[in-house]
Amino acid sequence: MEIIYFAILFFTFIAGESKNLRLSSYSLIPHSLLIAISVFTLAYIGNINSLYLIAVVDVMVRAFLMPILLIILLKNRLEREVKPSITHPLSIALSIVVLSVGYNFVDTIKISIFPNVLSCFSAGFTLFIYGLFLLLSKRDTAKMIISFFIIENGIHLLIISMIPHMPKIIELALTLNFVIALFFLIYLTIRLNEILILEEIKKLRESNNIYKLEE
Amino acid sequence: MYSEVFLSSLSFIVPILMAFIIFIFRSSLIINTVLSIFGIFIAFLSTFFSLDKINHSDLKFLQPEQWVYIDGFSILMQLMVEFVSLFVIIYSLKELPKLYSHRKNKFYLYFCSIMLSTGFMNLAFSLNNLFFMYIALELSSIISVYLITFNLNRESLKAGFKYLLIVNVGILFSLLGIVLLCYASGSEISISNIGQHVGNISKNIAFTCAVLFIIGFFTKAGLFPFHIWLPETYAESPSAITVFLAGAVTKIGFYGLARTVTVFAFNLEEIKILVIILSSIGILLGAILAFNQKDIKKLIAYCSISEMGFIASALALNNYAGIYGGVFHLLNHTLMKGALFFSVGILIYICGSRLIDEIKIRHKISTITVSFFIGALAVGGMPPFSSFLSSVTIILALAEEKFLWSAVVLAFSGFISALALIRTAIFVFWNKTETRDIENNDSLSFIMKLCSLLFAILLLIIGIYPELFNFLIDNAAKGIINMTH
Incomplete structure (x- = not known):
């Protein structure tokens, strides 16, 4: 299980720190697939039948639907992210600290504070904290959406670890909520990009007109 | 039993159903308005049915099925949301065609979103399970994003994005709080049993849960220090929607606070x-920041942040007077913001600008002047308006609980907020130069004036005769206190 969690954290790091937004979005596919695999494994080990359904939903929604929507978002814009509020090397260093030290720290204290939680607790909590860090440090709207996605996945793992026998309907309704929120975020960003492009075209035309007049 | 559940459920079923009907038929503006008003009317009837049932029950709450929990507080919230939605719909009938004609083919989606949001809010007020309450609550705020960005310009889209991201991430903390509470108590948490569970869990876990709920619901309500989405969102939304946000959508945050944080x-x-x-800092900061605003809607938004701090501090007090004052101020806040934002909406309708320097109206007592002034004085907690009574109740309750410093901050900040608003009102309505004659403006609608004046008159009526709504507020306060045990 540990290997799966490390792999999840690795792909989260790529999604968070890659300057190329397309690569960030693509790395969310293995990130989410691994989350689904961890849920499958937990269902199998703990003999919790309700988690199988959740894992299937995770594959469909988190591993395919959401990254596809993100790639659609990147269709008509630059693939390079807008400069973040902190420098890139510092951001990478902080990410490594949050992901590695954070994970190990949570894993150590978990036993004393929450002895009955499932093993995905530490990964879930680390994803949650890392997502918040990304949200605060990034300026690019696409990166902000990716941060939200990571936070949501963290919460998802936390719920599974703390309440594994939660009624399926609640879990499905929460996923639906997440899909709607992300859909709206992507819709707003696409419309915003369209307006920005139109404004740029207008500016360019105006400057061309001025240039012609001067000539 | 089933008929009782069905009739109580109409308060959220009908608005959601109406939203689908509006979406399918995509009729004209008038028909959409009529359908929406009809939906709200049925929701009102359903809420009054629940109110009647509660008044005749010994327990003072309705729980015909495990998933339903309706008490006095749910009823008050439902009535408030329905009332605000009704006047927002009526006001939009005139505002939309003039200011948002470029979105003419999407008017049906506007009404559809209002009805859906109202439906989900009423659903959240009726549910017992905290997870389901969270889901309904979040859905209502996600849908309201469409209304915020209705203008579809760069600024409104940015405001909508900011709102959606901050509120969604913030509210996830409250989800985490629910999960932790469920884990610690070992069973499902609902409004009817949260009081017992909170008393049984360890102090550290309880404290962590409470902090998570505070982050979540403070963000939802737009309270300090999680208020950053609020001024921009209020400013960029259509004026009717600003009233909807201030009077209904942010109130869900207070509903969540009262159902969780008050218990803790x-x-x-x-x-x-x-x-x-936190509330006291927010009260003071909101009032001070209001002074520097050049945008009239942002000015009222900062006053709103300050005012909402009153409610949050009152809801944290564990005595009847505090809770009563908080609930009373919740009602007054809706009326104050309705009066102010509706009248500001008319000013923007006439002048086409939100900037105070560009809004100048001829020196004449008009309906807008009256409603704006009543709203401004009510923000300052002046007599004879109802906010005077609620402010005094909160101040006394705070002093009684040995928070005299907070009571002083509250009184002082109320005064500063009122000063900022009155200064603006004098500048806008009594400026001698470059004025516009509003009396000769034919396009100025009677309906819009009526909406703003009605909220102002209600502030006055409740202030003079508070017994009129006392039973509702008393039931709501008792409902909150009952669930803490």
Whole structure:
């Protein structure tokens, strides 16, 4: 299980720190697939039948639907992210600290504070904290959406670890909520990009007109 | 039994159903308005049915099925949301065609979103399970994003994005709080049993849960220090929608606070102190920041942040007077913001600008002047308006609980907020140069004036005759206190 969690954290790091937004979005596919695999494994080990359904939903929604929507978002814009509020090397260093030290720290204290939680607790909590860090440090709207996605996945793992026998309907309704929120975020960003492009075209035309007049 | 559940459920079923009907038929503006008003009317009837049932029951709450929990507080919230939605719909009938004609083919989606949001809010007020309450609550705020960005310009889209991201991430903390509470108590948490569970879990876990709920619901309500989405969102939304946000959507945050944080505050002194400190800073900061605003909607938004701090601090007090004052101020806040934002909406309708320097109206007493002034004086907690009574109740309750410093901050900040608003009102309505004659403006609608004046008159009526709504507020306060045990 540990290997799966490390792999999840690795792909989260790529999604968070890659300057190329397309690569960030693509790395969310293995990130989410691994989350689904961890849920499958937990269902199998703990003999919790309700988690199988959740894992299937995770594959469909988190591993395919959401990254596809993100790639659609990147269709008509630059693939390079807008400069973040902190420098890139510092951001990478902080990410490594949050992901590695954070994970190990949570894993150590978990036993004393929450002895009955499932093993995905530490990964879930680390994803949650890392997502918040990304949200605060990034300026690019696409990166902000990716941060939200990571936070949501963290919460998802936390719920599974703390309440594994939660009624399926609640879990499905929460996923639906997440899909709607992300859909709206992507819709707003696409419309915003369209307006920005139109404004740029207008500016360019105006400057061309001025240039012609001067000539 | 089933008929009782069905009739109580109409308060959320009908608005959601109406939203689908509006979406399918995509009729004209008038038909959409009529359908929406009809939906709200049925929701009103359903809420009054629940109110009647509660009045005739010994327990003072309705729980015909495990998933339903309706008490006096749910009823008050439902009535408030329905009332605000009704006047927002009526006001939009005139505002939309003039200011948002470029979105003419999407008017049906506007009404559809209002009805859906109202439906989900009423659903959240009726549910017992905290997870389901969270889901309904979040859905209502996600849908309201469409209304915020209805203008579809760069600024409104940015405001909508900011709102959606901050509120969604913030509210996830409250989801985490629910999960932790479920884990610690070992069973499903609902409004009917949260009081018992909070009393049984360890102090550290209870404190962590309470902090998570505070982050979540403070963000939802737009309270300090999680208020950053609020001024921009209020400013960029259509004026009717600003009233909807201030009077209904942010109120869900207070509903969540009253259902969770108040329960923790009854059990943990630290939580009470934390909420009062945060609220007091917010009250003062909101009032000070209001002074520097050049945008009239942002000015009222900052006053709103300050005002909402009053409610949050009152809801954290574990005495009847505090809770009563908080609930009373919740109602008054809706009326104050309705009066102010509706009249500001008319000013923007006439002048086409939100900037105070560009809004100048001829020196004449008009309906807008009256409603704006009543709203401004009510923000300052002046007599004879109803906010005077609620402010005094909160101040006395705070003093009684040994938070005299907070009571002083509250009174002082109320005065500063009122000053900022009255100064603006004098500048806008009594400026001698470059004025516009509003009396000769034919396009100025009677309906819009009526909406703003009605909210102002209600502030006056409740202030003079508070017994009129006393039973509702009393039931709501008792409902909150009952669930803390």
